[in-house]
Amino acid sequence: MTVRARPIGYYVHHHGTGHRARAAAIAAAAPGRVVLLGTGLAGQVGDLAHIDLPDDRVDDAFAGRDAAATRPAALHYAPLDHAGIRARVAAITRWIDEAAPALIVIDVSVEMAMLARIASVPTVVVRLSGDRTDPAHLACFRGATALLSPFAAALDDPLIPADIAARTRYAPGLSPRAFAAPARPRQVTVILGTGGNTLPASVWADAARAVPDHDWLVLGHVAAPAESPANLTLAGWVDDVPARIARASVVIGGAGDGVVSAVLQARRPFICLPEPRPYDEQVGKAAALARAGAAIVCPDPVHADWPALVAAARGIDPAAQGALDDPDGSARTAAWLIDLADRGFPA
The missing domain is CATH 3.40.50.2000 (Glycogen Phosphorylase B;)
Incomplete structure (x- = not known):
């Protein structure tokens, strides 16, 4: 009897195109295993499995922070009484309940990482550059099963705590590879x-x-x-x-x-x-x-x-x-995620 492998979710942030590009590159290197979750994915990710989520933005200048007067220190973006957020959370938790994913990659959102953890799903949190030593980021990182940074270790921020850096898998080369071409002079x-x-x-x-x-x-x-x-x-x-x-x-x-x-x-x-x-x-x-x-x-x-x-x-x-690139970055990262998903996590 063949046991069907459990899916890997990949939450795609919708500000800019970089998150979607690397998510698609990883998913393409793991055929049949990854389901992309995000807003505006339809028509942008080819035939990759995906679920389009309701929009959670309060305005077009969305930058991951809301204008709330008060907010728990563990959150960045939690505007109150937003119908899109209610529908978004419901769609994600419904998929988690029905699909029972082995893990979810979060690229990026403190709130989605916390939601997945509350829903009893192991998370791999994508950690970007910059000074992310605020309470919300640190709580998110320490609640994750593993961390993934889409760059070489030499490009990491010196302010990142040693325990966070030690749990990070550095993965340069997570972008579509272009055919080599001679440069046009000038x-x-x-x-x-x-x-x-x-x-x-x-x-x-x-x-x-x-x-x-x-x-x-x-x-x-x-x-x-x-x-x-x-x-x-x-x-x-x-x-x-x-x-x-x-x-x-x-x-x-x-x-x-x-x-x-x-x-x-x-x-x-x-x-x-x-x-x-x-x-x-x-x-x-x-x-x-x-x-x-x-x-x-x-x-x-x-x-x-x-x-x-x-x-x-x-x-x-x-x-x-x-020295800062990996031509096989997407394939290596996909294999690493599949290994994490298939060997399970300690309770």
């Missing part, structure tokens, strides 16, 4: 993430004018500048960002895990523009990349010396970037 590709970007288009017009011997390609949503130089192209959002990164001779982008992972796998000169995020996530990741010799950090793109930055980026050693 092609600067700018990546504007969907998690939030506040730079005006004039910044890229000025940058293109400052480095006129390069073609500048901007990917992402940005309004057209009042005057655009001939060497600047605004392509909007595209579906093949990793491939575009692989073809660039210099990449400019934020310090989100998706962009960083794609740059490291392509071994491309990288100018990192850390964007404002909760817990200084991108500031910490950018500083770690600079320490590792894998990126040039530009904290003020409005007043940047673009010719000097482009020249400095071209001096980055690809080997330093390669």
Whole structure:
């Protein structure tokens, strides 16, 4: 008699695209085992098993924190009397009851990790960069069966307590792998993430004018500048960002895990523009990349010396970037999760 393996749930946060991209990469490497749980997954994850959850956002500028006057210290986002949250919690707990998952990966949400633990499901909590030593994060981490960070250990934040770091599996390379491609000479590709970007288009017009011997390609949503130089192209959002990164001779982008992972796998000169995020996530990741010799950090793109930055980026050693990447990251992580699920957990 064949015993059917219990599923692995994967909760996907819906702010930005990085969470969904790595969830899909892991799920694709574990055929038939992973069920993605999140908002807006339909049409975005191919034929991967998924459940679309009711939306829990209070506004379009969702950043994982609510505006509640009071809130338990163990929670970040718990607005009161929100119908979407009630329906969301009901959908998740109903699936847990019916599917009896062996474990759930939480990427990311303190509240969902606590909910899974209360529902008696072991959790693997994705731990991102930044100063996450607040009471809610620490309680979430210590309540998890294991922790997973989508980057190399060398990029971790020095403020993380030793016991948390010791329980973390570092997993670089959790992004779709683009086919290797020769870089186009003098092609600067700018990546504007969907998690939030506040730079005006004039910044890229000025940058293109400052480095006129390069073609500048901007990917992402940005309004057209009042005057655009001939060497600047605004392509909007595209579906093949990793491939575009692989073809660039210099990449400019934020310090989100998706962009960083794609740059490291392509071994491309990288100018990192850390964007404002909760817990200084991108500031910490950018500083770690600079320490590792894998990126040039530009904290003020409005007043940047673009010719000097482009020249400095071209001096980055690809080997330093390669040391932070794992071409088999998704497959290794999928195998690790399956092993955790199949061998069970101590009570």
